Amino acid sequence: MDYAQALLLHCIERFRGERSANAAFYLLKGKKSAQTIQDASWYSLRNVFSSLPVLSKDDFNRMIEQLLRNRFILLENLNVYVTEAGKDWLNKTFDHQPFPKWFNGWKYSGVDEQFWKRISLLVQTISYWSRYHSDFLPVQRDLTVQFWAKNWLKQIKGSSREKLAYQFYEELRQILSAVESLGVDPNLFLLRLSGYETTGYTPFQIAKSMKMDEDYYTLLFRGIIHYMIDSSWKEKRRYVLLSTIVQRKGDLFYLTKSSLLTYRFIREGKTLDEIVHLRKLKRSTIEDHIVEIAVKVPNFSIDDYVPIELQQKIVIISDRLQTRKLKNIKDSLHEADYFSIRLVLSKIDDIRKRLDMNNELS
């Protein structure tokens, strides 16, 4: 519970009273609503998105009460702020247990669960199968996962059981060695697996034996899964088997139908004005579409709509004022319109990165 509280506090701190505590709840749970996705982008909280997917409302309320009791947060006119004591505790917690660097709930939420269910059943099946045992109770009861595993094994034809087991072993050994060389204990993942004469351990048991907060353990575990998905996709030749466990899908966040149509026109090279004319919609509606696209489409460039220089000004002003309130930013930067500010906030992390890089180069 401690680490979950730290994550919650982290969100509240980033919000600086501009968003409610509930907004943090949805963000940590990974709700795929327009508002939550915007919050995650504007307040640079994409990395903690969906970090606590099974958090219940009851537990959340208990956490808020606890934070209030410890005076880590305070409520002022329905706005919630982090106190100095809260910041101290948060820094200490993150120093002691840094947020796992591979964790990427924005990209892999949901996919990670599928990866785990499939790989755990595959390892168990191959473990028994290579020893010519077929009688075991599967660790995954989900029929779709069982069907998938059966098909997967059928498709790996032409290789003997021993050879398949060895290849699977070798790929896992290599990827986990990489995990280890980057300073993370592969047992965080491996102890969960079951197979012939080996029973996996539950997250609770592993966290306890490693003297770790259970939520923190689960984040580290999912971080390893994210690393495995990422590396296996990047090096398909090296991880022939592992890279087939989950399919690289399109984007996690689907555009609404109307925004998708606008996006198509943009890709055909149409300008904003042309699209307004073509679609016979209000300019503000098309602007809303483009903001949605900026939030949801990773490599979408906003340079056609906001000059790079203005982008950087908006980032600097909003960071200096520590706000994501459009009006506050506009009052300090008259040359920017609301549309530009919204677009920039949607890409603020990318722009800041580019800014830092330029500073380093110059």
Added chain:
Amino acid sequence: MDLSKLLKKYFSYTEFRPGQREVIESVLQGKDTLALLPTGTGKSLCYQLPGYIVKGTVVIVSPLLSLMQDQVEQMKARGEKRVVALNSFLSIEERQYVIKHLDEYKFIYISPEMLQSEHVLQQMERLTISLFVVDEAHCISHWGFDFRPDYLRLGEIRNRFNRPVTLALTATASQEVRKDISRTLYMEDVKEFIFSVDRPNIAIVVEKMQNVRDKGKRLEKLVQFLQGPGIIYFSSKKLADEWAKRLNEITDVPVAAYHAGIGLEERILLQQQFLYGELSIMCATSAFGMGINKENVRYVIHFHTPSDLESYIQEIGRAGRDGNPSIAILFYSVDDWILQRNLIEGELPSKGQIERFTEMMKYSDGKNLDVTRDGFSDSQWRILKKYFEESADEKQFKQKMESFVQFRLEWKHKKLTEIMNWIESDGCRRDRLLRKFSEHKIIKEENCCDFCGINWKNYERKSVGREYWEIEDWEKRLAKLLLIRGNDIEKSPEGNRC
């Protein structure tokens, strides 16, 4: 036809357990059969084996979803692929697929809820059902301790299936319950097999205490003293969690908590760990035990008095299936009365809940019945829904509901009084327990009960030292999982490296 040969071929057993052969023969002679077999005696074999002899499909109705799931997995592990469980665990797509391909399965496990669907019934009517099995048949009876309203329609459903040969199975049922079962299922000329519920190798001990604190102290002592593995039953998830934590701290044996609040994947691992002896003690709620075939459980402790003798017998029956000396210890304090009363009342819908349910139904137009069930337990919701669907209007529903609740409350209080009286009574506990099930103890055994006297030395722990797991090197563990020659990493073939 040689039943023993089939037993060897399909189940790899060399001999039948008491009762199995008689029941199977009766079913194969085409007789409607009611069998009362104690837990742990292999009830499922009584319909699985006939499945390999009769031509058509075997349909098994069971109310316990997780048990159903376990059985299906076990059959698949044994090599029987033509088996399926049709229940709410399936996604809509899976369900549709299964329903479309029903005729490809030999064994169909189905939950009573599923049988309420007209679509499912129509598809099943097309099958040739040669054996209709009702598991946990005592759920049919108002007099049963685990009454399920959904079960009442089973007789009618059986008629629609052209009255196949029927086998009703239960572990515990009084005479009135047995009558109810035959009548409700429209079974004719029923052959009844009743095997003793007595398990002579389990010593029965009741310990009376002042309060929960004393219970705790006693538990800590016993856990250190007794030879495991053991199961400790608690009345709540919270207590099971707390005690698992506490026992892990103060003892040198590995302990875990097991209850419905723990995720399915973790429950599977915990069951396996317990089965393979990696865990010695399970702090559990009544959710634990069904479908677990562990032979060598040496003790069962009840931290609280169970709600009735039937549940008690089922739960202690999880000890000593290998026939070796085992012990069941029940802790009793006067608080148990109050606790059980609250639990009983909590199971049934309150007046306020009946009102709220009626309101909800009014605004939902009967649609989305299952969406907002917050504030209702599973059993409450099941009962409310059942009676709502059967009532003509709101007034009738409320009347029916209230008289049902009244009836169940009185019944449950009666059962509670029964077990409390048993605890308070003098005389041999086993004898008194068996009398409740119309049996008499015939042979005087050693280590019978706390009244007749037992020798605690028999149950004392022999192995000493921490049986807890140590974290091994990750490469070794990986090799153990996937390389046939186990830890022999160095000698494994080179290659496959890019």
